[in-house]
Amino acid sequence: MSRRLVMLCAAASLVLAFAVPVFGDPPDLIILSKTEVFGSLSRAPVRFPHEDHWSLDGVDCFTCHHDFKDGKNVMDPGRLTPGDPSTQCATCHDGPQALEKGFHQLCITCHNAEKKKGRVTGPRTCGECHAWKK
DSSP: OOOOHHHHHHHHHHHHHHHHHHHOOOOOOOOOOOHHHOOSSSSSOOOEEEHHHHHHOOOOOHHHOOOEEEEEEOGGGGGOOOTGGSSSSSHHOHHHHHHHHHHHHHHHHHHHHHHHTTTOOOOHHEEEEEEEOO
């Protein structure tokens, strides 16, 4: 086998080793209830269509998943594996008020910005996000 082919195979292996954890199969739908943080819920849990978000133009994993240091998102892409608790919101936004503020600030701010751009957007009011199933 030529040296060039060996190098190409090694490079491809590295790309795959890092791409699989980042681009693994994230869940299509996430139910945001966190009763372990909030206790009993006064509103319905939020049904978060994960797939609808990561498939949007201009949105990538790091739009939501973050680890800020000195104002920069330094989230390690290797941590973004489905089910990894270290990348779930409640890990850093600990406590009911911090978690609620984190969800509301991220979601509503983005949805309002999309609305201002004239784009179709997700829910922006309490009852739209916390909708009881009929």
